[in-house]
Amino acid sequence: MIACATAPEAAAIEFRIEAQTRGDAYQLVTSGNEVLNRNRLHQYLGLSLYDIEGSGESRWSFTSMFRFDVDFGLSDAEIERVPTAGRSQMSIQYASLEGHDLLGGLLEVRLGRQLLADGLDYLMFDGAVVTVNSPWYLGLEVMAGAEVKNEMWGINDSQLEVDGTRYIKGIEENGDKATLAFGAALVTRNLDYSRYRLAYRRYFSDGAVDQEKIGGTFHQRIVEGVDLSGVMTWDMFNARFERLQYGLRVRAGDAHEVEAEYVRTSPSFDGDSIFNIFSSLPMNDLNLRWRLYPGKNDRLYAGGKLGLAGNEAYQGDVLYGNVDTMVIGWGAMAGWAHGFGARGIDGRISVDFSFDGGYAGDRLLGDVSGVWAVVPREWELEARLTALAFDDAVQENLHAFSFGYQVGGRYLIDKRAAFALVAEHNMNRLQTQQFRVFALIDVDLWL
């Protein structure tokens, strides 16, 4: 705002106002067959200013997004039962001043509340990110700030808090203390088909480490049509890989494409959490997907997946188990999508099937969805049918066949406003009738 006030040419400033009202109402049935009503309203308000100050290619801008949440469905008893729940809450989702292409493209800065998403994690924080771009294909990104925590002073609502500790007033001692974070990353710039990022980040509070990670992310085109990507995150607190992910995508001719992925995860928690202490073994997932493009508007896919999860195998004097050291989950999926008109602007229909079996339970899903542009770029109708059979392997009695449908529509006004309404109805043995209604009013104005 200060920069705005000092801008020499106020007329050049572009203002953007975004207002989005979302409401939904649905019902949940508890294990005791109580019906809980959820009637929620969420109001977003975004205020942004662009080209606040600029000379040549450099640009300054300010972006912000506020959110107000209200839950009309929670009773007093429910609020009491869920300590962190409340009927209404105001939050700043982000509010930052950004400078791009400063000093001839050498420098970029972002100050304020912001979201940082990279291979290490998601982080919502109040602070700064400064990026220095060198002329030698490398940039250095440095960040520092305080993690946004729900129980801290301010108007906060973050679901991205480092996981593992649940703040309960009067019991937890550290939940409302500031967690500081700093980090740095080396990133490649201006390479045609190679992108690499090596990052380090540390979170700490009261002198103790909450999380410390180092990791790399890359994308590399091997040859045209063959691409490789990877994410590797080493958790320095637990001394183990939190995530290893490798993906390969091969395009074979005009019609075929194959995508393969391996993901290995071991969850990390806040350093204050004892969830880090328990022995855990990584989950390994292999995914394979083949796509066929008969033409520009059609796509078929089929795939399979395999999940491997471990059990500890040690035979100590205290604990030993009588199960194998590996459990297996598997799955298969297939689908078809067709667009009508150029790029599916007149409508599209999708049919998807999937099956999951093995570890955790069985799940068979069939889903048909379609969108029809009654008046392209103005009136759209959508519908969806879902049939689902599932059988949970752990919870007794949690198995059912569920059938549900959605119907809805969207009205667009000159790309500046939209109104959408969707209703969902599900039927099954456990929840005989379940309804959900979702409505949205979206306004996006440039002044």
Add this chain to the structure above:
Amino acid sequence: MHERDEQGRKGRQGASGHGESGRGSASFGALLVLASAALVAVLAVTAVRAGDPAPPMGPGSPMGPTGSDVHTTLAPGSGVDPMTQQGQDHLAKAGFGRKHTPSELIFPDQTIPLRFSHAKHVDLVKCTECHTEIGSSLRAKDRNLPKEAVCLDCHDQAAAARGEPTDPPASCETCHPGFQPKWLPGADFTDTSKVEVHPPAIVLPEAHIKFNHKTHLDKGVGCDRCHKSMGELDLATRDNSLPIMATCIDCHDGHKDGKSPNSGAPDACKTCHLTNPDGRIDTDLPGGKLVPEGWYFMDAHDDNWLQSHRAVASLGEGGCAACHTQKECIDCHNGVQKPLKVHPNNWILSHTIPARRNDPDCSSCHRSQSFCVDCHTATKVVDVDGSRPPTGKTFHPAGWVEFRDETGREVPAQGIRGENHHSFQAQRNIRACASCHTETSCIACHGAAGDNVIARTFYRITPHPNSWTRSGDCVRMRNKNERVCYKCHTPDAQAMRCDSL
């Protein structure tokens, strides 16, 4: 192992009166075999089709122009003339699969009701002799087609109209397929506007991109750098003669030492793409939403994109920000209400299986302790204040905490853990535990603090792996954050020295 899991589950279900255990497994095997066979068959068929040689399009080819007369240029058996749009459309559709051709969102559908062959002209005249205004064209929306008068310089239409022989051919139908002029009374055939009905007009919608022909020509970029192989083309259409993005980024690569002689041109998205006032690419084009198709990067926004975008997004180098704002990330990743397309219908009831398998990765959008616990508490999945859910049902199966000896007798803290024992579930995915439980649940039994009588005298179950002290984990974690140790141990406990367990 799975077989044993299945048996265990069958047993449990049998006891609870539900006989649906194991369903789907046998039939699933058969389904897999059938699906695999179908997949192989489809692959084989499409591979053969995709492998068929594409119909040749150049001059001298069976489908190419073989002469200057209208009636001799039809492709044998096809009934189409490759010098016309119909012919080009036919050729384009002859192949199988999607072609990497210019986007119809950037270059909207064109109507070119002409009959024309570049192949027949490029050796005879320079590009600028017909496209006379190209050197001064500043915008992509400029229509740089030659005016009819340029054609008539060589094609003596008036003579043809009078019935005189011409070379090259010059009747109206030579360029306007099927057009038979009905001249107005008094017309002397030199002014082609003097007809009752005109031939269909060319429709070239405005391209949704920034482009300056003058700048490129002034920098010495030849026409054929962008409009490749014009000498081999009959009718030039969007699909066969306009550039794809790869052509642009040959030079617009942002660095001087690239492989192209014109390397070093600016590589910012906004150099070519239309942008919003905030500098982001305007993806909301009249023809639809402009999204990557994955030709250059693993960023095809296709059927699996919601799950697979992590690898690309986590590069964090601004690629996503070229089109998206933080709001779009936050809508899902910090949203209190997700877009309905993220999960299928009735997700709340059926999410337990995917959640336990962590597929999709729940933690991408939900943190166990700040999201899942709240919801599970509100819906009484979680015991509140130590009480059971109202119906007396238990969430966990039998054998969740017990140990038994060889005879099946329950013994404290040692013996055999059954397959339903919670330790196995926790080792596989402790996030599933943390979606209902806070640390206090674990400490109740696993804690070693002096005042934890139950844990100290009855269970004494250490949560640490066998190699805890030897591996250095104990020292490292204690040094980084000893607060967590005090949740179970007293500061003066021997365990805090990490030299024994």
